[in-house]
Amino acid sequence: MRIEIIGIEGLPIIEEGDDLAALILEALNSQGNPLRNGDVVVLSHVIVSRAEGRTVDLSSVEPSEIALRYAEFTGKDPRLVEVVLSDSRAIRRMAPGVLITETWQGFVCANSGVDKSNVPGEEVVALLPEDPDGSARAFRDRVRELAGIEVAAIVCDTHGRGHRDGEVNVAVGASGFNVIRDRRGEHDLFGYELKVKRTAVADELAAAAELAIGQADEGIPAAIIRGYAYEPSESASALELVRPRGMDLFI
Amino acid sequence: MRIEIIGIEGLPIIEEGDDLAALILEALNSQGNPLRNGDVVVLSHVIVSRAEGRTVDLSSVEPSEIALRYAEFTGKDPRLVEVVLSDSRAIRRMAPGVLITETWQGFVCANSGVDKSNVPGEEVVALLPEDPDGSARAFRDRVRELAGIEVAAIVCDTHGRGHRDGEVNVAVGASGFNVIRDRRGEHDLFGYELKVKRTAVADELAAAAELAIGQADEGIPAAIIRGYAYEPSESASALELVRPRGMDLFI
Numbered sequence: 001m002r003i004e005i006i007g008i009e010g011l012p013i014i015e016e017g018d019d020l021a022a023l024i025l026e027a028l029n030s031q032g033n034p035l036r037n038g039d040v041v042v043l044s045h046v047i048v049s050r051a052e053g054r055t056v057d058l059s060s061v062e063p064s065e066i067a068l069r070y071a072e073f074t075g076k077d078p079r080l081v082e083v084v085l086s087d088s089r090a091i092r093r094m095a096p097g098v099l100i101t102e103t104w105q106g107f108v109c110a111n112s113g114v115d116k117s118n119v120p121g122e123e124v125v126a127l128l129p130e131d132p133d134g135s136a137r138a139f140r141d142r143v144r145e146l147a148g149i150e151v152a153a154i155v156c157d158t159h160g161r162g163h164r165d166g167e168v169n170v171a172v173g174a175s176g177f178n179v180i181r182d183r184r185g186e187h188d189l190f191g192y193e194l195k196v197k198r199t200a201v202a203d204e205l206a207a208a209a210e211l212a213i214g215q216a217d218e219g220i221p222a223a224i225i226r227g228y229a230y231e232p233s234e235s236a237s238a239l240e241l242v243r244p245r246g247m248d249l250f251i
Numbered sequence: 252m253r254i255e256i257i258g259i260e261g262l263p264i265i266e267e268g269d270d271l272a273a274l275i276l277e278a279l280n281s282q283g284n285p286l287r288n289g290d291v292v293v294l295s296h297v298i299v300s301r302a303e304g305r306t307v308d309l310s311s312v313e314p315s316e317i318a319l320r321y322a323e324f325t326g327k328d329p330r331l332v333e334v335v336l337s338d339s340r341a342i343r344r345m346a347p348g349v350l351i352t353e354t355w356q357g358f359v360c361a362n363s364g365v366d367k368s369n370v371p372g373e374e375v376v377a378l379l380p381e382d383p384d385g386s387a388r389a390f391r392d393r394v395r396e397l398a399g400i401e402v403a404a405i406v407c408d409t410h411g412r413g414h415r416d417g418e419v420n421v422a423v424g425a426s427g428f429n430v431i432r433d434r435r436g437e438h439d440l441f442g443y444e445l446k447v448k449r450t451a452v453a454d455e456l457a458a459a460a461e462l463a464i465g466q467a468d469e470g471i472p473a474a475i476i477r478g479y480a481y482e483p484s485e486s487a488s489a490l491e492l493v494r495p496r497g498m499d500l501f502i
Contacts, residue, residue, distance in 0.1 A: 001258030001463045001471060009252065108414045117439040117448070158450070162413025163359045165494045166431045166451030168458070170415065180417045181465070188368040188470070197368070199409070199465055200417030207419070208459035211479050212252045214432075214450055219439075220252060228462050243416045 003227040006033055007212035007220040013120060014221070016053040021142035024222060033224075040152045040225040041139065042209035045172055046118045047221045048135045048155050049126040056083050058123040074099050080114065080125065087112040087127055103128060106239050107172060109159050118221065129155060132173025133237045140175050152176035152230050155238075156206040158214075169210035171202035174238040177230035179203075200241055201230065254478040257284055258463035258471040264371060265472070267304035272393035275473060284475075291403045291476040292390065293460035296423055297369045298472045299386045299406050300377040307334050309374040325350050331365065331376065338363040338378055354379060357490050358423055360410050369472065380406060383424025384488045391426050403427035403481050406489070407457040409465075420461035422453035425489040428481035430454075451492055452481065 010027050014020065020043065028035050035041070049055060063071065063078035067085055071078035075096055088101035092108055101112045105128065113128040129135040136153040143149055155173030160166075171179060179202035187193055209223040261278050265271065271294065279286050286292070300306060314322065314329035318336055322329035326347055339352035343359055352363045356379065364379040380386040387404040394400055406424030411417075422430060430453035438444055460474040 001260065001474075003256040003462050005254040005256070005459070007252030117443055119443075158448075161451075163494050164421065164451065164454065164492050166449045166454070166492060168451050168454050183465075192368055192370075197409075198417045199461065200412075200415065200419050201462070201465075203415065203417070203419050204458040204461055204465075207455040208256070208462060210450065210455055211254050211452070211459060211476070214434075214452075214455075223252075225462070241415050241417060243412075243414050 003208075003225060005208050005212045006224050006226060008222040008224065009220060011047075011221060014047040014050045016051065016055075018051045019142065020047065020051050021139050021146055025143065025147055028224070035143065035147065035149050035151065035224065036226065037150050038226075038229075039149075040154065040177070040205055040228060040230060041143070042154045042156055042206055042213070042223050042225065043136075043139065044118070044213060044221045045113070045128055045132065045155050045157045046115055046126045048129045048132070048139075048173075049115075050119065052129055052135065054127045054129055055119060055121075055124050056127065057121060058083070058125060070094065070099070076111075080111070083125060083127070084112045084114050087114065105130075105132070106242055108242065109157070113157055113172070115157075118219070128157070128172060133175060133239070134173070136173040136175035136238075150176075151224075152232075154202060154206055154209070156209060156213075158210070168203075169206040169214070171206045171238045171241060174202045174236050176232060176234070177202070177236055178233045179236050179238060179240050181231060202236075202238060203241060205230075254459075254476060256459050256463045257475050257477060259473040259475065260471060262298075262472060265298040265301045267302065267306075269302045270393065271298065271302050272390050272397055276394065276398055279475070286394065286398065286400050286402065286475065287477065288401050289477075289480075290400075291405065291428070291456055291479060291481060292394075293405045293407055293457055293464070293474050293476065294387075294390065295369070295464060295472040296364070296379055296383065296406050296408045297366055297377045299380045299383070299390075299424075300366075301370065303380055303386065305378045305380055306370060306372075306375050307378065308372060309334070309376060321345065321350070327362075331362070334376060334378070335363045335365050338365065356381075356383070357493055359493065360408070364408055364423070366408075369470065379408070379423060384426060384490070385424075387424040387426035387489075401427075403483075405453060405457055405460070407460060407464075409461070419454075420457040420465070422457045422489045422492060425453045425487050427483060427485070428453070428487055429484045430487050430489060430491050432482060453487075453489060454492060456481075 061079040067082035183197040318333035434448040
């Protein structure tokens with residue numbers, strides 16, 4: 001049992017309209033690791049957002065009254081707060097330095113997932129892709145079209161966690177595989193039937209990918225995971241990984 | 252950038268007193284992948300607990316009055332509840348089917364981390380190791396002693412999460428490396444200084460390992476991660492990954 005995590009090197013700076021699938025196929029060919037059937041491609045949301053034009057130049061943002069007030073309370077840039085509020089459907093928690101929202105797609109994360117790092121332009125920020133599952137699906141479709149290769153795809157972002165410190169990479173978009181592997185009813189080594197075992201494999205794949213993505217100072221924005229036998233599915237959505245409101249357990 | 256996740260195959264059923272380091276060195280030799288300097292060894296807590304004798308036969312447990320009452324409310328086996336309460340310092344959440352505790356080591360998890368699966372004996376359960384960091388340290392020391400090899404070690408368990416569904420593998424014990432990689436002050440590709448970037452690498456390594464551990468029906472209870480440049484540290488503790496009470500953000 002051997003699984004590889006391969007960072008995708010040598011990608012250009014991604015700009016609006018770029019064909020991510022073509023660029024990644026080419027980069028993997030150049031590094032002598034052509035993409036294969038069954039690979040999982042994990043894409044940082046920031047390059048997906050940049051390719052899709054989901055960026056905002058803060059210097060063009062006029063903060064509203066309410067953004068100004070919340071910015072003062074949280075100690076954040078009012079223009080950033082304006083963008084964060086515009087991309088949210090509800091606020092989960094506000095405190096000095098903290099602004100956790102539910103995005104209109106349904107994710108619960110800091111600052112609606114709006115990111116400053118790895119975005120060119122002094123005051124440009126990246127939003128989450130409009131439909132991260134759709135972005136993952138479009139990437140797979142394009143890879144199939146260009147190279148005849150069938151892959152699974154994940155759009156990832158780093159998130160804080162409830163009762164654990166530090167951030168981990170998680171899946172905010174997914175296509176082509178079951179994001180949760182439900183093992184209830186399977187038996188362990190000793191014949192015991194598993195009663196509680198629903199593994200969030202999409203998040204584990206995203207976390208594994210960040211060992212290559214996050215580690216590199218050369219700016220590796222994507223990775224492939226090779227040798228993991230995912231369960232194919234055409235109906236997968238990363239939103240299955242978000243607990244419905246009121247179902248939060250660890251609070 | 253290439254990182255490998257290698258499942259450790261062919262281990263015997265682990266019993267109390269077994270020398271895990273010796274068995275793992277031997278298993279890796281047999282599968283043609285001898286352990287190397289810089290590998291991260293990720294051990295399922297269940298084999299560590301079994302080797303340390305941290306198991307309880309429920310048929311020997313006499314539930315107390317309070318365990319009987321909570322068992323009725325949660326719908327759990329009263330003897331299991333007795334064991335869970337005995338291994339906790341506080342209860343975080345109780346509901347039908349749900350019993351989330353703070354263990355006396357400081358972890359917040361379902362059933363104090365007490366596990367039925369992959370434990371031989373019809374009614375035998377595994378507790379968390381008494382000192383999972385110490386178990387990881389002892390494993391590293393023994394590997395050094397037997398083979399002169401310097402590794403990092405993680406004791407892992409699968410945990411549920413606050414606002415995300417499904418379980419992921421996390422580190423409950425760690426030794427030899429910084430469990431959080433603090434990147435604040437580093438600069439991104441475009442010169443932007445990272446303000447919030449503390450990556451829980453120990454949890455990402457544990458999650459990556461479960462892609463090999465959890466996938467195998469052959470009962471792979473441990474994996475190595477090769478090619479990840481961890482930051483060496485002799486003072487690491489997996490408890491750094493647990494947010495102090497009152498600091499929970501995503502609630």
